Amino acid sequence: PVNRSPEMQEERLKLPILSEEQVIMEAVAEHPIVIVCGETGSGKTTQVPQFLYEAGYSSDNSIIGVTEPRRVAAVAMSQRVAKEMNLSPRVVSYQIRYEGNVTEETRIKFMTDGVLLKEIQKDFLLLKYKVVIIDEAHERSVYTDILIGLLSRIVCLREKRHLPLKLLIMSATLRVEDFTQNQRLFTQPPPVIKVESRQFPVTVHFNKRTPLEDYSGECFRKVCKIHRMLPAGGILVFLTGQAEVHALCRRLRRAFPLTRHRPQEKDDQKDSVEETRRFKKSRARARKAQAMMLPQISLDNYSVLPAGEGDEDREAEMDDDEEEEALGSDLDLDLGDDGVDGGEQPDASLPLHVLPLYSLLAPEKQAQVFQPPPEGTRLCVVATNVAETSLTIPGIKYVVDCGKVKKRHYDRVTGVSSFRITWVSQASADQRAGRAGRTEPGHCYRLYSSAVFGDFEKYPPPEITRRPVEDLILQMKALNIEKVINFPFPTPPSVEALIAAEELLIALGALQAPPKTERVKQLQRSRLSCPITELGRTMATFPVAPRYAKMLALSRQHGCLPYAITIVAAMTVRELFEELDRPAASDEELATLKGKRARVTQVKRIWAGQGASLKLGDLMVLLGAVGACEYAGCSPQFCEANGLRYKAMLEIRRLRGQLTTAVNTMCPEAGLFVDPEMQPPNENQVTYLRQIVTAGLGDHLARKVQSEDLVDDKWKNAYKTPLLDDPVFIHPSSVLFKELPDFVVYQEIVETTKMYMKGVSTVDMQWIP
Numbered sequence: 001p002v003n004r005s006p007e008m009q010e011e012r013l014k015l016p017i018l019s020e021e022q023v024i025m026e027a028v029a030e031h032p033i034v035i036v037c038g039e040t041g042s043g044k045t046t047q048v049p050q051f052l053y054e055a056g057y058s059s060d061n062s063i064i065g066v067t068e069p070r071r072v073a074a075v076a077m078s079q080r081v082a083k084e085m086n087l088s089p090r091v092v093s094y095q096i097r098y099e100g101n102v103t104e105e106t107r108i109k110f111m112t113d114g115v116l117l118k119e120i121q122k123d124f125l126l127l128k129y130k131v132v133i134i135d136e137a138h139e140r141s142v143y144t145d146i147l148i149g150l151l152s153r154i155v156c157l158r159e160k161r162h163l164p165l166k167l168l169i170m171s172a173t174l175r176v177e178d179f180t181q182n183q184r185l186f187t188q189p190p191p192v193i194k195v196e197s198r199q200f201p202v203t204v205h206f207n208k209r210t211p212l213e214d215y216s217g218e219c220f221r222k223v224c225k226i227h228r229m230l231p232a233g234g235i236l237v238f239l240t241g242q243a244e245v246h247a248l249c250r251r252l253r254r255a256f257p258l259t260r261h262r263p264q265e266k267d268d269q270k271d272s273v274e275e276t277r278r279f280k281k282s283r284a285r286a287r288k289a290q291a292m293m294l295p296q297i298s299l300d301n302y303s304v305l306p307a308g309e310g311d312e313d314r315e316a317e318m319d320d321d322e323e324e325e326a327l328g329s330d331l332d333l334d335l336g337d338d339g340v341d342g343g344e345q346p347d348a349s350l351p352l353h354v355l356p357l358y359s360l361l362a363p364e365k366q367a368q369v370f371q372p373p374p375e376g377t378r379l380c381v382v383a384t385n386v387a388e389t390s391l392t393i394p395g396i397k398y399v400v401d402c403g404k405v406k407k408r409h410y411d412r413v414t415g416v417s418s419f420r421i422t423w424v425s426q427a428s429a430d431q432r433a434g435r436a437g438r439t440e441p442g443h444c445y446r447l448y449s450s451a452v453f454g455d456f457e458k459y460p461p462p463e464i465t466r467r468p469v470e471d472l473i474l475q476m477k478a479l480n481i482e483k484v485i486n487f488p489f490p491t492p493p494s495v496e497a498l499i500a501a502e503e504l505l506i507a508l509g510a511l512q513a514p515p516k517t518e519r520v521k522q523l524q525r526s527r528l529s530c531p532i533t534e535l536g537r538t539m540a541t542f543p544v545a546p547r548y549a550k551m552l553a554l555s556r557q558h559g560c561l562p563y564a565i566t567i568v569a570a571m572t573v574r575e576l577f578e579e580l581d582r583p584a585a586s587d588e589e590l591a592t593l594k595g596k597r598a599r600v601t602q603v604k605r606i607w608a609g610q611g612a613s614l615k616l617g618d619l620m621v622l623l624g625a626v627g628a629c630e631y632a633g634c635s636p637q638f639c640e641a642n643g644l645r646y647k648a649m650l651e652i653r654r655l656r657g658q659l660t661t662a663v664n665t666m667c668p669e670a671g672l673f674v675d676p677e678m679q680p681p682n683e684n685q686v687t688y689l690r691q692i693v694t695a696g697l698g699d700h701l702a703r704k705v706q707s708e709d710l711v712d713d714k715w716k717n718a719y720k721t722p723l724l725d726d727p728v729f730i731h732p733s734s735v736l737f738k739e740l741p742d743f744v745v746y747q748e749i750v751e752t753t754k755m756y757m758k759g760v761s762t763v764d765m766q767w768i769p
């Protein structure tokens with residue numbers, strides 16, 4: 001029996017899914033696999049595990065498992081459910097890549113999908129679970145898809161053993177044909193239970209015209225208009241990336257500042273009567289709104305300045321030129337064309353509580369959006385795609401949708417990646433609009449025309465069709481799934497992607513090469529079934545990309561393991577350095593940025609060293625940065641002073657710990673530990689590390705174009721790679737940018753204005769076969 005507090009019980013009863021409890025539980029009792037669809041916020045994630053718990057699916061010490069595509073969700077949801085059920089985190093627990101609080105007593109376990117995949121490798125039948133819930137299946141993340149494929153088989157095997165396993169698939173959209181109409185996946189189509197959402201009507205307003213470039217500016221104008229003219233209610237803005245989010249937050253905070261001073265105390269007497277009137281009106285509106293939507297208001301922990309302030313200095317991952325452009329244009333002061341937006345004159349009479357929201361934002365800052373805004377203010381959340389489905393923000397009445405999304409795009413043949421901003425799908429746009437109607441009727445402002453909307457794709461393509469799959473294929477082979485091509489994918493990756501993955505894994509020695517005579521493309525196509533090697537099995541135990549796993553597997557000699565682990569951890573976490581090439585909001589900030597850039601260039605040179613060590617290039621910088629940072633106690637101050645991202649450093653530390661444990665499990669005689677005072681590698685070790693890196697990145701080799709081969713100016717200082725016809729360049733942030741070695745390997749090529757190699761290291765000619 002669950003002992004919930006009366007308040008909690010009352011809140012639960014408001015959720016639409018509560019009235020479906022019986023229907024869902026009967027379906028689960030009668031069918032091995034059940035699909036539950038319901039709008040975000042209908043209560044799937046928080047309630048279904050509780051239904052199962054109360055129905056006894058965690059009896060006999062078994063566990064109810066719930067997978068989430070995101071770490072944040074796994075942690076937050078376990079906490080929320082524990083609170084709702086009045087149970088300790090020892091009973092309702094979570095497990096994510098680096099950490100967890102699972103105990104012997106755990107009955108409900110939230111985890112990321114990657115964690116469950118690892119568990120399947122240890123215990124294919126998942127015997128400790130009576131139910132597994134795959135949550136957020138509509139996101140179609142790669143691991144979700146693979147898990148669904150695997151679980152379709154595990155359910156059958158468990159049935160044969162008379163130890164039935166129940167599988168629940170939960171989706172925020174009704175797009176489930178890939179699961180229900182896929183005979184190979186489920187021979188019997190599973191029942192779909194649709195939870196009626198208590199969605200209020202949302203009026204959709206299209207723009208007459210679609211702005212070509214400046215959608216951030218358009219967002220700004222729209223928010224100003226809503227805030228000045230429309231009744232109380234939170235505003236949710238959808239933009240594409242972190243930098244844009246911060247720029248808009250900054251601009252809105254400037255336009256509608258939160259101040260301690262009541263506006264009538266301001267010097268400007270002339271407008272004070274009008275201002276007082278407006279202020280009172282807005283306060284009254286806001287109060288009314290809070291009374292309506294947020295019954296329990298706690299203002300205890302509120303300071304007037306939002307704690308997210310200052311965040312805008314921390315642009316990080318995934319910045320690219322497009323984003324810079326968006327940011328640049330955003331900084332131009334523009335006057336509204338509609339006479340409503342009075343430029344950027346700060347207007348303290350209408351305080352706006354502006355909060356950013358994106359996936360890399362620290363969890364405690366993300367949590368702020370769930371708090372009621374300070375009294376007398378209106379909430380405005382400026383978000384990326386994360387607010388589309390996985391988080392429900394209370395009190396949103398207005399949605400402003402730029403209609404775009406930023407995604408990493410991989411070239412299928414060359415693996416070159418670029419960040420592209422594209423139109424969203426119709427399904428995503430509707431999902432975004434739906435966010436406005438959770439608590440009362442709402443409005444969605446689409447900053448594009450209805451004709452443009454008509455041309456959107458219906459649904460976003462599943463992730464598995466959009467990225468390289470070598471990591472997945474290695475994991476699947478480690479599960480002894482040899483004929484990957486026969487695997488019941490909900491949506492299979494392309495045959496080209498499968499072949500490319502298998503070829504890479506053969507080249508890395510993770511899979512057995514088929515006999516030479518059979519290595520004809522035609523045969524490959526039909527087969528795709530090379531078995532895994534011992535090396536491959538070792539590689540599969542490391543939670544990193546196969547190229548990096550190979551490096552770890554090679555590093556046993558010469559005491560190189562601690563260095564290889566550090567380099568691999570830093571390459572996996574990515575974007576160790578802050579983004580400093582961005583426009584500044586003020587002269588002061590500009591000076592700070594300039595100073596920092598100079599400082600970073602200098603420390604990079606120091607960390608790269610001279611002679612032998614410089615040849616390891618950017619990877620030596622990574623090693624030096626992590627070493628120096630750990631030596632300094634990994635303090636936020638050290639990171640700040642040296643242009644390092646503190647959050648990245650913490651992740652690297654965790655991943656180093658995890659990789660060290662993985663290596664110690666493989667070869668206990670190594671006796672490794674994470675040494676905060678790691679000495680730099682000696683000259684021999686550096687050379688050996690370069691060989692290891694070359695082995696792992698062997699397919700990422702580039703040769704400098706010699707001056708006598710120069711056909712065209714565009715090849716000046718350029719490199720040639722086997723797969724690309726166009727020139728590639730060493731990225732200006734690389735320590736080898738001026739060195740221009742003859743041969744290099746690179747971590748990745750990212751295309752912005754040119755194709756740039758990042759994470760570059762020198763290769764000796766005699767190592768090239």
Ligand code: ADP
Nearest residue numbers: 038039040041042043044045046047080370392
């Ligand atoms: P779904 O999974 O269907 O999207 P959830 O179960 O996540 O829905 O959420 C149901 C409701 O529970 C939400 O509408 C929200 O009001 C509430 N809720 C969820 N998490 C929290 C939280 N951390 N704090 C307060 N309320 C929450």
Ligand code: MG
Nearest residue numbers: 044045046135
């Ligand atoms: Mg959910």
